[in-house]
Amino acid sequence: MEVLAHLATGFIALFQKGGSVFTGLVTGIIPTLVVLITAVNSVIGMIGEEKVNKIAQLCTGNIILRYTLFPVIAVFFLTNPICYSFGRFLPEKYKPAFQDASISFVHPITGLFPHANSAELFVWMGISQGITQLGLPLGELAVRYFITGVIVILIRGIVTEKATLYMFKKNGIEV
Amino acid sequence: MFKTVRIDRGPAGFGGPLVITPTEQRNKVVCVTGGGFHPVALKLAELTGCELVDGFKTGCPDDQIAVVVVDCGGTARCGVYPKKRIPTINVMPVGKSGPLAQYITEDIYVSDVKVENISLSDGSAPAPAPSAAPAQAARPAAATAPAEKGNFLARFGKAAGKVVGIFFQAGRNTIDITIKSILPFMAFVSMIIGIILESGIGNIIANFVSPYAGSLPGLLVISVICSLPILSPMLGPGAVIAQVVGVLLGVEIGAGHIPPSYALPALFAINPQVGCDFLPVGLSLAEAEPQTIEIGVPTILMTRLVTGPLSVVIAYFMGIGLF
Numbered sequence: 001m002e003v004l005a006h007l008a009t010g011f012i013a014l015f016q017k018g019g020s021v022f023t024g025l026v027t028g029i030i031p032t033l034v035v036l037i038t039a040v041n042s043v044i045g046m047i048g049e050e051k052v053n054k055i056a057q058l059c060t061g062n063i064i065l066r067y068t069l070f071p072v073i074a075v076f077f078l079t080n081p082i083c084y085s086f087g088r089f090l091p092e093k094y095k096p097a098f099q100d101a102s103i104s105f106v107h108p109i110t111g112l113f114p115h116a117n118s119a120e121l122f123v124w125m126g127i128s129q130g131i132t133q134l135g136l137p138l139g140e141l142a143v144r145y146f147i148t149g150v151i152v153i154l155i156r157g158i159v160t161e162k163a164t165l166y167m168f169k170k171n172g173i174e175v
Numbered sequence: 176m177f178k179t180v181r182i183d184r185g186p187a188g189f190g191g192p193l194v195i196t197p198t199e200q201r202n203k204v205v206c207v208t209g210g211g212f213h214p215v216a217l218k219l220a221e222l223t224g225c226e227l228v229d230g231f232k233t234g235c236p237d238d239q240i241a242v243v244v245v246d247c248g249g250t251a252r253c254g255v256y257p258k259k260r261i262p263t264i265n266v267m268p269v270g271k272s273g274p275l276a277q278y279i280t281e282d283i284y285v286s287d288v289k290v291e292n293i294s295l296s297d298g299s300a301p302a303p304a305p306s307a308a309p310a311q312a313a314r315p316a317a318a319t320a321p322a323e324k325g326n327f328l329a330r331f332g333k334a335a336g337k338v339v340g341i342f343f344q345a346g347r348n349t350i351d352i353t354i355k356s357i358l359p360f361m362a363f364v365s366m367i368i369g370i371i372l373e374s375g376i377g378n379i380i381a382n383f384v385s386p387y388a389g390s391l392p393g394l395l396v397i398s399v400i401c402s403l404p405i406l407s408p409m410l411g412p413g414a415v416i417a418q419v420v421g422v423l424l425g426v427e428i429g430a431g432h433i434p435p436s437y438a439l440p441a442l443f444a445i446n447p448q449v450g451c452d453f454l455p456v457g458l459s460l461a462e463a464e465p466q467t468i469e470i471g472v473p474t475i476l477m478t479r480l481v482t483g484p485l486s487v488v489i490a491y492f493m494g495i496g497l498f
Contacts, residue, residue: 010373013373014369014370014373014374015366015369016369017368017369017370017372017373018365018366018367018368018369018370019365019369020369021364021365021368021369021372022361022362022365025361025364025365026358026361029361030353030357030358030361033353033357034349034350034353037345037349037352037353038342038345038346038349039345041344041345041346041348041349042341042342042345044345045187045268045341045342045344045345046338046341049186049187050186081453081456081457081460082460084456084457084458084460084461085460085461085462086461087457087458087460087461087462087463088461088462090461092463092464092466092467093467095458095461095463095467095471096454096458096463096467096470096471096472096474096475098461099450099454099457099458099461099471099475100475100478100479102457103449103450103453103454103457104449104450106449106450107414107417107442107446107449108442115349118352118353118356118357119352119356119357119360119413120413120414120417120418121357121360121418122360122364122418122419122421122422123414123417123418123421123442123445123446124421124442125421125425126364126418126419126420126421126422126423126424126425127421127424127425127428127438127441127442128425128438129422129425129426129429130424130425130426130427130428130429130430130433130435130438131425131428131429131435131438131498132429133425133428133429133430134428134429134431134435136435136498140497141438141439141497144439144493144494144497145439145442147493148439148443148486148489148490148493151489151493152443152482152485152486152489152490155482155485155486155489156478156479156482156486159478159481159482160474160475160478160482163474163477163478164470164471164474167470167474168470171470173466173470
């Protein structure tokens with residue numbers, strides 16, 4: 001009987017711990033998150049999609065902007081997964097590279113702007129929880145995650161663009 | 176003669192497209208927007224040849240309405256007409272909401288409609304000659320509303336209402352995503368963390384994973400495995416794998432098994448497969464040709480083998496001096 005009681009206590013303890021983690025997440029993260037996401041959604045609603053489209057199209061000509069500012073605007077304003085529709089502003093040969101760049105940015109952006117991919121927050125939050133637990137500040141990590149993300153998508157964009165052009169040529173497709 | 180029109184939803188809209196053909200019986204476009212006729216209602220009347228009715232000034236029997244135009248922020252009007260199965264056009268970006276949300280369905284309701292979302296349904300541009308007469312028929316009706324722009328107070332009220340509508344919709348979207356996505360994932364994550372911390376599995380993971388995740392070569396190995404073109408599309412969906420591994424590493428960082436300076440490179444090491452499952456869908460969202468998708472998808476998968484580990488190295492150097 002004592003063994004059973006001991007087992008039951010241990011079993012319940014698993015979920016009590018989980019419950020306290022859940023309380024921590026809900027009270028610690030959700031209130032700020034809800035207000036932040038509402039604020040950003042409002043700003044996006046006020047600016048309107050048409051203006052964003054116009055500004056974004058200015059960035060498509062230059063190879064650097066095409067894989068930095070352009071996907072950042074797409075992910076920030078249109079959020080995952082509608083952001084990929086911005087690819088329609090590009091010629092066919094650049095579409096795969098833009099796809100690679102924009103989809104690679106949907107997690108680095110969440111450290112600063114969780115609204116952009118709120119269904120997949122725990123890539124960032126999982127790891128940042130550990131940092132919080134150590135009592136270290138998150139701000140700089142979030143900023144560096146964002147900046148590193150921009151550098152990485154630029155490289156992915158350029159590499160994939162060159163590779164796509166090569167593959168197009170190899171398959172005898174006009175570019 | 177009445178003409179058939181097609182109404183598509185706007186960029187932030189819901190529902191539709193509606194195709195509306197007025198009949199002798201149902202021959203009125205009812206505008207319930209306040210402050211005169213909305214341009215969308217004017218355009219509808221012009222294209223269809225229907226009579227335009229200001230719903231705020233004159234009533235109209237339900238069985239005579241071909242289509243109704245509203246500017247409802249999400250409580251009443253947007254649900255009332257769909258409930259009566261009258262085709263409803265909302266000029267505000269409102270989806271299924273309000274107490275009558277259950278009646279707001281895509282076959283009867285379309286929102287965030289602007290003038291350019293309305294077209295003749297045969298796909299051609301509106302022919303000027305035949306539509307000129309109905310247009311003139313519509314204009315006098317419009318002219319009888321003397322304050323088409325409304326006085327200062329009315330305009331101010333409308334502008335304020337629009338801004339409040341945007342805020343309210345933003346809040347509603349946020350709560351929706353919180354309930355539908357964020358909270359369920361938190362429940363899932365809490366369960367995993369609870370079991371790991373209490374059961375002692377944490378120690379096993381610490382012994383097995385931490386040596387990899389706590390060094391640059393180890394992280395590179397993880398990123399190479401995750402970016403293998405055979406594996407990456409399977410690891411991608413919903414970023415669930417990346418999120419679970421992120422949580423595991425977070426627990427280990429919190430417990431002191433992995434130094435915090437590895438947080439930044441780890442964020443990239445667990446995620447070189449990002450979106451690899453989604454590439455064809457994403458490319459079709461970008462309106463890419465089938466040929467581009469056929470070539471583009473394997474190209475991205477291959478370049479990830481290079482850019483995946485490379486991102487870890489970049490993040491490693493970007494993280495220097497952080498903690």
